[in-house]
Amino acid sequence: MPLDRADRQQRRLRAEVTSMSAAVDDKRLDVLVEVNSADLRIGATNDVLDLAELSALTGARFTICGPLTEAFRREADRRGARTIVGTSRWFSRRALPLYAASVARWIARLRRLRPDVVHLNYPGYGPSLGCA
Structure with a gap:
């Protein structure tokens, strides 16, 4: 997809999300996501970052944890x-x-952050966050 077309599509999607969020109450949705990798070259990690970026317009706030690198x-x-x-x-x-x-x-x-949603991305066996 040419860059100009991709930019227009992204702007259009942002406008749609912004208009949809106007119909939602002002309560912010806090999401805690634990990733199992900070490799910026793989899909799941980038999906979390994309979701955080695009849903910010709706008032959602993402907090990410896991084995994170400085680049991440x-x-x-x-x-x-x-x-x-x-x-x-x-x-x-x-x-x-x-x-x-x-x-x-x-x-x-969890008591400090008080997230509305906790998502474990590819958890191993019995992750301690899931138990908490």
């Missing part, structure tokens, strides 16, 4: 998403005390 943090900031330090620990009987501590940290973060 900069890109998220550029697209209007916040990032926090926090990564789930996968369930393991051998490391149960560490898992329990991770769940407790996530409970504290």
Whole structure:
């Protein structure tokens, strides 16, 4: 798709989203997403960033966590998403005390952030954020 056409299409989509959001109440939707990769070359990671950027016009605010790189943090900031330090620990009987501590940290973060939606992107077995 030529760049000019893509730019026009993106502007048209933004205008549609903005007009749709006028019909919605002023409550902001807070979404917490944990990604399992910060590789900016793969689809799922870019999908989260695209969703954060495009839904900002509706009043949604995305907070992204996981094993994030500095490059990912900069890109998220550029697209209007916040990032926090926090990564789930996968369930393991051998490391149960560490898992329990991770769940407790996530409970504290969730109390502070108070997200409306928590999305785990490609979680492993029993992520501590999911348990919290």
